[in-house]
Amino acid sequence: MNIFHLFSIIVIVCFQPISSVLATKLNAKTYKPCAVPAVFTEQFTKEDLESWKYRWFSPSDHGVGSFSLVEAPNKQLANEYGLITTVPRKQHVVSSNFDVPITRESPSIPIVLSFQVKPTVRWDCGHVNLKLVSQKCSHNEDSKATLPLIEFGVKKCGLYDYAYFSFGSYENQIVYHLKNPPQSGLTEYMSNMYTLFLRNHTFTIRRNKQVIAHGDVEAAFSESPIKHSSIQHRASHAEEATVVTPYYSPSDVFLLLLSRDYSYPLSATGIELDVWSEAPGVFVNNIYFGFSENDAMLFENETFDIKNLLESNQSVNSFGSGGMVKALLKLMIMNLKNSWSNIYDATYGNVYNYFYDIWITEGTILPKEAWQYLYHAILVIFVAVSPVLYWMLQS
Incomplete structure (x- = not known):
């Protein structure tokens, strides 16, 4: 990589937010669904006011509430x-079926789940969950019948305030969940975006593009x-799903992902x-699975950046010269953090995974902690020696 390529990368990373700010100044405030490749996305617009009910199934259980498709409250983007x-x-x-069962053949292929939620009223207690399920859904199923392969979401109620995800092993009546889930950071009257990355036995949870x-x-x-009652409620559905489509049953999902x-x-x-x-009044949209x-x-960039910028600055006209600078600095810092995270994963993460998978299959010779110490030691040595090397090259 020469100096020109390095400079190009820095320019792209640092000044990517300018397009967002310019779009704001030009009143580009109409929501347009993006055409990003994905296994499944849901980006609602006015055209979906009736058709969405044919894609999403609501359970027949009378104990559940019904969603309504509405324009975004306190909207910043038209047609959202x-x-x-x-x-x-x-x-x-509500549940939506894939056209065909979706299969991830290798642990090296990442699983990504993402959604955006906006509490339009004061949030006292509640949760928002997105689940990958292992059986076809229909209007006739009750609200407790779905067997989640992976469950990802946020919960905020009293002292409980966290983002989490879990795996289910229903044959053993066990749920695997995070020991120390991070705080959700859920903000009222604002759009909050949560994203889960799962690959090669590592997980990353992000809120508003920041790793938490x-x-x-x-x-x-x-x-x-x-809970025993939950198992009894699901038993009849689980038996049929396990016999007919054993690959899609959630038994031993946790072990399957680690295999x-x-x-x-x-x-x-x-x-x-x-x-x-x-x-009532919890607004959810921009659902992604890929x-x-x-x-x-x-x-994330196409569905969240402009909206977040507009919500952070309630009126476009409020952008003075100082507001412009603050917005640019905020987005530049956010992009630099994301870039550093990507560089770290692409270097250290890939090197470790290569040695772990190819050479150290059981991870007993050199555990991951040792790799971290070695990585940081090399980094410190490089920083310490760099001035000396520079002086030697100049002399």
Whole structure:
């Protein structure tokens, strides 16, 4: 890489936000669905006011509330629509089936889940969950019948305030969940974007494009028994799903994700949105599921950046010269942090995974902690020696 290429990368990273600010100044405030490659996306617009009900199934259980498709409350982008809860203290559930079962053949292929949620009223207690499910959904199923392969979302109620995800092993009546989930940072009256990256036994949780949790799946998870009533409620559905489509059943999902045997792929047949809150008015949109981190980041950029900028500055006319500078600095710092995270994963992460997978299959010779110490030691030595090398080259 020569100096020209390095300079080009720095310019792209640092000045990417300018396009967002210019778009704001030009009143480019119309929501337009993006065409980012994905396994599944849902980007609601006015054209979906009736058709969305044919893509999403609501359970027949009378104990659940019903979503409505509405234009974004306190909108900053015209033609932006989403699902909003309508009944207080009621679980709101909708599911959508994939055209064909989606299979991830290798642990090296990332799983990405993302959604955006905006509490339009004061948030007292509730949760928002996105689930990968293993069986076809229909209007006839009750709200407790869905077996999640992976569950990802946020929960904020009293002292509980965290973003989390979990795996289910229903044959053993066990759920694997994060030991120390990060705080959700859920903000009222603002759009909050949550994204999960899962690849090669590592996970990353991001809020508004900022990493809030990162770690090793096997070390960061613990198991706990499932509530007995929940198991009984799901038993009839689980038996049929396990017999007919064993690859799609969620038994041993946790072990399946940790397995290095590529002959056991992970497959899903649909996605489910589950929202509960004390008060109605939880707005959800821009749902994403895919197998590419780069595509997911592009989806984030196109669906969130402008909206976040507009919501942070309630009126476009409020952008004075000082406001412009603050907005640019904020977005530049955010992009630099994301770039450093990507560079770190692309260097240290790939090198470690190569040695771990190819040379140290059991991870007993050189554990990951030793690699981290070695990585930091080399970095410190390089920084310390660089001035000496520079002086020697100049002399």
